[in-house]
Amino acid sequence: MTKEKLKVTIGTIEIKNPTILAAGILGQTGANLKRVLRSGAGAVVTKSIGPKPREGYSGPNIVQTPCGLLNAMGLPNPGMENMVEEIETVKEKGGTVIGSIFGEGLEEFKKLSRKMEEAGVDAVELNLSCPHAKKLSTIGNDPEMAERITKGVSKESDAPIWTKLPGNTNISNLLEVAQSVQKAGADAITIANTFPGMAIDARAERPVLGHETGGLSGPAIKPIALRLIYEVYKKVDIPIIGSGGVMNGEDMIEYLLAGASAVEIGTGIMWRDIDIFEKVCEEALPYLEDRSVTKLIGSAH
Ligand SMILES: Cc1cc2nc3c(=O)[nH]c(=O)nc-3n(C[C@H](O)[C@H](O)[C@H](O)COP(=O)(O)O)c2cc1C
Known part of the structure; x- marks a missing residue:
């Protein structure tokens, strides 16, 4: 019964609980994706994968701040050809895998999405949102571009398409983008990626991150x-996946009440270790009483 209470569906995908590994953390190898699934995650999102292997920016790439992490990785990834094999090893074991992709234009996104489908993913997440990658940073803030890419990919794809939006506090712009991607055929929207920021070393008198901002x-x-989720929930009918600072069960419950159908967890793994998925589910149970998690979605409205 407890297990049943945690089940959620995101469009056509049913997952055993609402915790999902966020893109970019432990998502580059099949071995790590399987480890996260074994540790209790309902599903995993791969690292964002591009057409070719990419090294990313020179370091430092990550710096800890008092209540969060700043990163400027520069989308290092093994490239699609190498990632296909990694995903296949996870699918052989039956886990739910979401393939995250980034490209420089529609044709690249379409090609990568097709490859992800061939690898057997359950959905494709379009990363329109990396705040620090050259050429990519504006796609998710531009309603027309976000719509064009989502529409182009979803038209040709059998897999559900999740569009991941940037950390964008310009609410009227964000709502416009969210409605555009819904119109374009997105099956779900992930909100949000990281928010732009930086750290400066007061003694060295220079930015800490190699890429300066992150x-x-x-x-x-x-x-x-x-x-952002609370506001977008009022304007769209497709499922929303929450992402940003989920550290414990109460955080997840708050996201569900705001309107998210599930949450992606990244930084929390570094705070609480890989079994955070199991811990978050355990900690959420007292808030459910005799209800299933689906009953909570959007009920703070
Ligand atoms: C080190 C690091 C790498 C990340 N890489 C990606 C990525 O490749 N693609 C992506 O869509 N988001 C990426 N993200 C953003 C996360 O997926 C997530 O949306 C964000 O960190 C907020 O969730 P959190 O507070 O639980 O980490 C990355 C985040 C971190 C900390």
């Missing part, structure tokens, strides 16, 4: 992402 994740962004 993306902020963790507890610092939770109230901000929560509000």
Whole structure:
């Protein structure tokens, strides 16, 4: 019964609980994706994969701040050809895998999405949102571009398409983008990626990150992402996946109440270890009483 209470569906995909590994953390190898699934996650999202292997920016790539992490990785990834094999090893074991992709234009997104489908993913997440990658940073803030890419990919795809939006506090712009991608055929929207930020070393008198600026994740962004979901939930009918600072069961419950159908967890793994997925589910149970998690979705409205 407890297990049943945690089940959620995101469009046509049913997952055993609402915790999902976020893109970019432990998502580059089949072995790590399987480890996360064994540790209790309902599903896993791969690292964002591009057409070719990519090294990313020179370091430092990550810096800890008082209530979050700043990262400027520069989308290092093994490239699609190498990733296909990794995903296939996870699918052989039956886990739910979402393939995250990034490209420089529609044709690249379409090609990568097809490859992800061939590898057997359950859904494709379009990363329109990396705040620190050259050429990519504006796609998710531009309603027309976001619509064009989502529409182009979803038209040709049999797999559900999740569009992941940037950490964007310009609410009227975000709502416009969210409605555009819904119109374009997105099956779900992930909100949000990291929020732009930076750290400066007062003694060295220079930026800490190799790339100078980066993306902020963790507890610092939770109230901000929560509000974005609350607002977007009022305007779209497709499922929303929450992302930003989920550290414990109560955080997940808050996201569900705001309107998310599930949550992606990244930074929390570094705070609480890989079994955070199991812990979050355990900690959420007292809030459910005799209800299933699906009953909570959007009920703070
Ligand atoms: C080190 C690091 C790498 C990330 N890489 C990606 C990525 O490749 N693609 C992506 O869509 N998001 C990426 N993200 C963003 C996360 O998926 C997530 O949306 C964000 O960190 C907020 O969730 P959190 O506070 O639980 O980490 C990355 C985040 C971190 C901290």
